[in-house]
Amino acid sequence: MNLTLRIWRQQGPDTPGEMTEYRVSGISEDMSFLEMLDTLNEELILRGERPVAFDHDCREGICGACGMVINGQAHGPERTTTCQLHMRHFTDGDTVDVEPWRAGAFPVVRDLVVDRSALDRIIGSGGYVTAPTGSAPEAHATPVPKEAADLAFEHAECIGCGACVAACPNGSAMLFTAAKVVHLNVLPQGAPERASRVRNMVETMDAEGFGGCTNTGECATACPKGIPLSGIARLNREFLRS
Amino acid sequence: MSYSDYTLGAPVADTAAPAGPIEQRWEQRRFEAKLVNPANRRKHTVIVVGTGLAGGAAGATLAEQGYHVVQFCFQDSPRRAHSIAAQGGINAAKNYRNDGDSVRRLFYDTVKGGDFRARESNVHRLAEVSVEIIDQCVAQGVPFAREYGGLLDTRSFGGVQVSRTFYARGQTGQQLLLGAYQALSRQIAAGNVEMHPRTEMLDLLVVDGRARGIVARDLVTGEIRSYTADAVVLATGGYGNVFYLSTNAKNSNATAIWRAHRRGALFANPCFTQIHPTCIPRSGDHQSKLTLMSESLRNDGRIWVPKAKGDTRPAAQIPEDERDYYLERIYPAFGNLVPRDIASRAAKVVCDEGRGVGPGGQGVYLDFADAIARLGRDAVEAKYGNLFEMYERITAEDPYTVPMRIYPAIHYTMGGLWVDYDLQTTIPGLFAIGEANFSDHGANRLGASALMQGLADGYFVLPPTLNDYLGRTKLAAVPADHPELAAVEAESADRLNLILAVDGDRTPDSFHRELGELLWEECGMARDEAGLRRALARIPQIREEFWRRIKVPGTGEELNQALEKANRLVDYFELAELMCLDALHRAESCGGHFRTESATPDGEAARRDEEFGYAAAWEFTGTGEAPVLHQEQLVFEHVHPTQRSYA
Numbered sequence: 102m103n104l105t106l107r108i109w110r111q112q113g114p115d116t117p118g119e120m121t122e123y124r125v126s127g128i129s130e131d132m133s134f135l136e137m138l139d140t141l142n143e144e145l146i147l148r149g150e151r152p153v154a155f156d157h158d159c160r161e162g163i164c165g166a167c168g169m170v171i172n173g174q175a176h177g178p179e180r181t182t183t184c185q186l187h188m189r190h191f192t193d194g195d196t197v198d199v200e201p202w203r204a205g206a207f208p209v210v211r212d213l214v215v216d217r218s219a220l221d222r223i224i225g226s227g228g229y230v231t232a233p234t235g236s237a238p239e240a241h242a243t244p245v246p247k248e249a250a251d252l253a254f255e256h257a258e259c260i261g262c263g264a265c266v267a268a269c270p271n272g273s274a275m276l277f278t279a280a281k282v283v284h285l286n287v288l289p290q291g292a293p294e295r296a297s298r299v300r301n302m303v304e305t306m307d308a309e310g311f312g313g314c315t316n317t318g319e320c321a322t323a324c325p326k327g328i329p330l331s332g333i334a335r336l337n338r339e340f341l342r343s
Numbered sequence: 344m345s346y347s348d349y350t351l352g353a354p355v356a357d358t359a360a361p362a363g364p365i366e367q368r369w370e371q372r373r374f375e376a377k378l379v380n381p382a383n384r385r386k387h388t389v390i391v392v393g394t395g396l397a398g399g400a401a402g403a404t405l406a407e408q409g410y411h412v413v414q415f416c417f418q419d420s421p422r423r424a425h426s427i428a429a430q431g432g433i434n435a436a437k438n439y440r441n442d443g444d445s446v447r448r449l450f451y452d453t454v455k456g457g458d459f460r461a462r463e464s465n466v467h468r469l470a471e472v473s474v475e476i477i478d479q480c481v482a483q484g485v486p487f488a489r490e491y492g493g494l495l496d497t498r499s500f501g502g503v504q505v506s507r508t509f510y511a512r513g514q515t516g517q518q519l520l521l522g523a524y525q526a527l528s529r530q531i532a533a534g535n536v537e538m539h540p541r542t543e544m545l546d547l548l549v550v551d552g553r554a555r556g557i558v559a560r561d562l563v564t565g566e567i568r569s570y571t572a573d574a575v576v577l578a579t580g581g582y583g584n585v586f587y588l589s590t591n592a593k594n595s596n597a598t599a600i601w602r603a604h605r606r607g608a609l610f611a612n613p614c615f616t617q618i619h620p621t622c623i624p625r626s627g628d629h630q631s632k633l634t635l636m637s638e639s640l641r642n643d644g645r646i647w648v649p650k651a652k653g654d655t656r657p658a659a660q661i662p663e664d665e666r667d668y669y670l671e672r673i674y675p676a677f678g679n680l681v682p683r684d685i686a687s688r689a690a691k692v693v694c695d696e697g698r699g700v701g702p703g704g705q706g707v708y709l710d711f712a713d714a715i716a717r718l719g720r721d722a723v724e725a726k727y728g729n730l731f732e733m734y735e736r737i738t739a740e741d742p743y744t745v746p747m748r749i750y751p752a753i754h755y756t757m758g759g760l761w762v763d764y765d766l767q768t769t770i771p772g773l774f775a776i777g778e779a780n781f782s783d784h785g786a787n788r789l790g791a792s793a794l795m796q797g798l799a800d801g802y803f804v805l806p807p808t809l810n811d812y813l814g815r816t817k818l819a820a821v822p823a824d825h826p827e828l829a830a831v832e833a834e835s836a837d838r839l840n841l842i843l844a845v846d847g848d849r850t851p852d853s854f855h856r857e858l859g860e861l862l863w864e865e866c867g868m869a870r871d872e873a874g875l876r877r878a879l880a881r882i883p884q885i886r887e888e889f890w891r892r893i894k895v896p897g898t899g900e901e902l903n904q905a906l907e908k909a910n911r912l913v914d915y916f917e918l919a920e921l922m923c924l925d926a927l928h929r930a931e932s933c934g935g936h937f938r939t940e941s942a943t944p945d946g947e948a949a950r951r952d953e954e955f956g957y958a959a960a961w962e963f964t965g966t967g968e969a970p971v972l973h974q975e976q977l978v979f980e981h982v983h984p985t986q987r988s989y990a
Contacts, residue, residue, distance in 0.1 A: 113901075129626070129627050129629060130739075131626035131627060131629075131738075131739075132626075132627075132629050133631070135631070136629045136630070136631050139629070139631055139852070140629060142905075143850050143852060143853075145896070146850045146851075146894055146895070146896055146905055147848065147850065147894065149846075149894070149896050150896060151896050151897050152896070152904065152905055154902055154904055156419060157593060158418060158423055158425070158592040158593055158594050158595075159423075159425060159427065159428045159592040159593075160592070160593055160631060160632045160634075161428055161590075161632075161634045161635075163427050163428050163514070163517055164418075164423040164425070164427050164428065164592060165420075165422070165423060166418060166419065166423050181736065185736055185737070187736070187737070187739070189739055210563055210902065211563075211901075211902045214419075214902065216419070217419060217420065218419070218420065218540065220420070221420050221421070221422070221528060221531075221540075222532070224422075224524070224525060224528045225528040225529065225531050225532030226532060228525055228528065229483070229484075229525035229526060229528060229529045230482065230483050230484045230525070231529065232479070232482035232483050232526070233404075233407040234400070234403070234404040234407060234479060234526075234802045234803070234806070235475075235479075235802075235803075236482070237475075237478040237479045237481065237482035237483075238478065238482065239478055240437070240477045240478045240481040240495060241439070241494055241495065243481075244489075244492060244493025244494055245489055245493050246493050247489050247490065247491050247493065250486055250487070250488070250489040250493075253484070253486040254486040254511060254512065254518075257486050257511075257518060257521065258514065258517075260517075261420065261422055261423075284484065284486065285484050288484050288486070290481065290482055290483070290484045291484050
């Protein structure tokens with residue numbers, strides 16, 4: 102198929118960017134969206150133009166590196182990561198808009214690459230259990246009810262891609278923060294730091310410039326891993342409880 | 344003298360493992376190790392490159408102990424290292440099932456599974472440490488699968504007869520990595536780890552014969568600078584991406600270990616690569632990477648191809664008696680559950696015969712029709728639903744009604760930097776952990792053992808041995824104006840400038856594909872002398888063409904992903920050459936290395952222990968120059984070599 106792409110090109114964080122139009126042809130429907138961009142980049146390189154910069158790594162939907170807003174939707178029309186979105190979901194002749202994650206807390210580095218290090222700092226402020234290597238008790242010393250283990254797992258699946266922030270009209274990181282708070286706070290191992298964890302993480306989230314939550318729910322709709330919106334309610338409960 | 348005329352150097356031996364009973368060696372080593380006073384640890388800087396299971400665990404642990412850690416990853420966040428993609432599980436000799444497992448059995452299985460090309464002392468320690476890993480991860484809040492009683496669930500994996508694999512659905516690597524990442528994040532926030540994301544190691548700094556730092560490039564600004572330290576730990580993963588198409592992440596690369604090799608670290612067993620039989624086949628020339636599906640699928644799926652060559656009918660129209668269930672036919676005892684390497688080679692053989700299915704004939708069917716008829720669709724969905732969904736998303740085919748297509752792909756590399764029992768390379772002060780070293784898996788890695796080794800090295804093995812090195816070694820600070828720093832920085836910058844200056848007419852990916860296809864063909868699942876010699880003749884030609892025709896737009900002083908690719912390729916050319924030479928010199932079959940000339944009458948891999956019962960550690964002498972081979976003779980005191988048989 103042949104497509105018209107309108108891609109956000111921006112040299113650096115301090116330079117203005119603009120949508121630039123490209124045409125790609127001979128796109129196979131079996132290609133992933135990133136392979137389609139590879140095709141464009143191969144052509145750009147041969148023409149001596151700068152290829153489009155974008156983050157990507159595992160290309161199997163788990164590392165969380167890739168992410169772009171495609172036709173206004175974080176990760177595009179399917180509920181998956183950009184690397185797992187295939188071109189069969191587009192139609193010959195389509196015009197496709199491709200933009201970076203848009204959020205105040207995610208400055209653009211170049212083109213479609215943004216700086217998501219604020220998410221790392223949220224984790225660093227409390228998204229862990231203090232358990233220095235070697236200090237662990239025998240694994241079976243503390244049984245964990247299966248329901249708690251499953252609930253923890255459901256939230257631990259977050260890949261940190263930032264789609265929730267990009268999809269939120271407020272640029273809020275509530276779903277991301279909730280995912281880690283719920284994962285650790287429902288486990289007995291996470292109980293001793295339960296209160297400080299949620300307070301510190303919420304404080305860091307606010308300090309990093311993420312917006313507030315107004316229960317729009319776009320985050321959970323965009324999340325490629327299906328982190329439930331109820332996680333935010335649990336986060337709020339943990340916060341009030343602390 | 345041509346590259347393949349290697350010379351034999353002095354043997355290399357592990358002198359770090361204490362003598363004495365194998366069960367006591369690790370305890371003895373820790374007892375003999377020098378300690379560093381806790382108050383003095385913060386005066387020592389340790390560089391850790393990579394933030395996967397091994398690097399993340401090591402960085403966090405060393406910082407907890409009080410060392411000043413400076414850590415690097417090329418990704419935008421340490422949480423994205425490729426350990427995250429591991430699916431299956433992690434082995435540990437907990438014997439929670441009371442099914443006869445023990446440290447000794449895990450040790451035995453790993454040595455045997457490695458086809459008797461691993462070092463017994465190291466493997467025994469790995470089995471001992473495995474039990475502590477599970478405790479550590481549970482304490483971190485890793486959400487392992489649990490039984491209703493609240494205890495940990497395990498499963499049997501990779502053909503072993505005990506249930507010792509702990510797992511977190513199909514995302515065990517992700518959950519273990521997030522545990523290490525969270526511990527590391529805590530140390531970053533505490534100021535004990537200075538983290539440099541989006542920064543790639545370009546070279547190693549060796550001063551007065553010791554590893555004293557690295558030269559790295561800030562991938563956003565392009566700035567190239569030196570970082571000095573008292574010791575350097577490489578946790579940079581394997582080199583499977585030399586094949587271009589592999590299950591590795593796109594940016595996983597061999598530059599760190601290869602640059603260390605060029606600076607004097609021996610590189611061991613580069614030809615030991617593992618191929619995974621159940622990956623989704625390529626759909627066309629645009630394919631950029633391959634996706635693995637858990638091999639548990641082979642428990643219920645039946646593998647077949649049409650009996651006739653060039654049969655392009657849809658699977659449903661091929662009658663039962665025109666199908667060849669070749670694994671069941673050739674290996675009636677094990678059928679579809681033969682080990683990874685045998686299943687992989689058999690698939691290539693039938694495809695090479697022209698009986699492959701799907702685009703390009705590079706695939707075989709994995710058919711669940713019988714399982715669905717026997718167990719019902721619901722039961723199959725309960726077991727494999729997520730894998731079927733993943734397959735359908737990628738191929739747009741419904742595996743409940745159309746047989747899956749699978750094909751083998753490069754998945755893991757057992758070879759790597761040679762290390763002793765302390766995980767120290769032949770450059771004092773340079774340590775290699777995780778997949779970056781060669782130590783524990785011999786010629787073949789068992790399922791669920793990669794995660795075990797990465798975390799064992801990072802959490803438990805490296806910290807005491809590094810302690811010993813720092814406690815024992817008097818090191819003066821490397822002055823910022825030391826000439827070696829400027830020289831290596833300039834060398835790194837020159838290489839990038841040379842690439843940029845060519846301004847040719849071929850892209851980095853086009854060269855990488857060409858190199859990868861050559862390696863896959865000649866140094867992939869089955870190797871022979873003629874093919875390896877062809878590859879050794881061809882690689883220098885591709886390299887020469889690269890330096891004439893490579894095209895990379897832009898400059899080195901900016902985010903330039905094409906430049907990153909081209910720079911990694913320069914190292915892949917040299918590494919590919921060494922892989923082919925290693926495969927050529929090892930005229931035996933063992934584990935993942937199958938030489939067609941060395942097979943039993945029924946086509947199985949035939950080891951030649953008398954001649955090749957050693958690890959091959961290669962010394963670099965110059966690009967295209969014949970390297971020097973140092974042999975480490977392997978001694979088997981506890982597990983006696985036997986020939987595998989699956990017939």
